[in-house]
Amino acid sequence: MRREDVAACERISSSAFHELDLRTHQRGWPEPSPRSEDRAARWRGRTEHLLDTDPDGCWVAEVDDELVGFVTSLVRELMWILASYAVRPASQGRGLGRVLLEAALHHGRGCLRGMLNASADPQALRRYVQAGFELHPHLLLTGRVERSLLPEVRHVREGVEADRDLLDSLDRRTRGAAHGPDHGVLMRELRLLVTDRASGSGYAYVDRTGSPVVLAATGRKAAAALTWEALAGSDPDTPVRIAHVSPANAWAVELAVAARLDVWSSGFLGLRRMKEPTPYIPHPTLL
Known part of the structure; x- marks a missing residue:
């Protein structure tokens, strides 16, 4: 190219x-x-x-x-x-x-490892399996957020350039590799939320609708705090879409149900020689 x-x-x-x-x-x-x-x-x-x-x-x-x-x-x-x-x-x-x-x-x-997001296209799925990828069904969590259900969230702040080392460390812990230079692109396109406490750390990139597009955390509590903070900034009249949620991330499904979001099956996560990352939500293309 x-x-x-x-x-x-x-x-x-x-x-x-x-x-x-x-x-x-x-x-x-x-x-x-x-x-x-x-x-x-x-x-x-x-x-x-x-x-x-x-x-x-x-x-x-x-x-x-x-x-x-x-x-x-x-x-x-x-x-x-x-x-x-x-x-x-x-x-x-x-x-x-x-x-x-x-x-x-x-x-x-x-x-050593490989990752991809896959649509439901049968021809592409066949090629991924032949290339050694295991397919894990993805969930799509979507709907308008019921504002009265939003909890109070503490210790989540806006992320800054100086957080890069923390972000890469969380990437390695959850998915086995840092985003490295991709964080520059993500920071330009999306809002960055960070929590960094002794009890748990994490980050989330959030789009203009308040939907988490990428998320990595050390535990479910930090992941949930970041997601609730993202949803609190959503437009009440615009549905949020939390896509590419793999079954290992049950915390996200539980949160979606609590927020009155709908749960749909949508696409697959392809993994080669690795476990499902959690707590983790991958970017559609940069994963």
């Missing part, structure tokens, strides 16, 4: 995932809509970041000089992560996805 490919890759990603959302849409969910320009700009920014940090993990597929698919991946310490992966809908079923995934996996050939 080259830098001039990023815009075309974003369009393929948007088209492929919108088509998949339409195919897998569940009754009761909001109607799928194409990616907004704001989200598209953030996608391009994250992909350019990966081209800077992991150029050997980012590949495109061309047919007759036309870009029809791509994959982005990254290595952080001894972990390989699949960030994003799509083939144009009209070009699927021709083996391009398999070749792209093989190229990305080669980037992580020296890694």
Whole structure:
């Protein structure tokens, strides 16, 4: 992949995932809509970041000089992560996805562990299992927060650049590898909450709706405090979406039920040679 490919890759990603959302849409969910320009700009920014940090993990597929698919991946310490992966809908079923995934996996050939977030696409799931990944069902926790149910939260503060060492330490404890340079991207895009007490530490990146997008903590109590603080800042009229919650994170499901959020099954967490991280909520692409 080259830098001039990023815009075309974003369009393929948007088209492929919108088509998949339409195919897998569940009754009761909001109607799928194409990616907004704001989200598209953030996608391009994250992909350019990966081209800077992991150029050997980012590949495109061309047919007759036309870009029809791509994959982005990254290595952080001894972990390989699949960030994003799509083939144009009209070009699927021709083996391009398999070749792209093989190229990305080669980037992580020296890694001990691997992680990925997977949709419900059967072809992609088959490839992940063949590549040695175990699939763990994901949950989606969503709904409008009932304000009267919000508890008082103490000892959670706004995070700052000086917290980087703490964040990386929590990453290593929960998922086995630090986010390292990815924290710079996450800090630019999201609000950072931190708790750092003798009784427990943790951090959460929170989006504009008040939804935790990434969370790592030393225990359930710290994880719950960060999540409640995030939900307290949510818009009462906008549903929150806590996505990519694996079954090992029962604390998050219990909190969602207490907050009157709905619990749905949505996608999979793919893991290779590692246990489900907990307390942990992975980022959709940087995990």
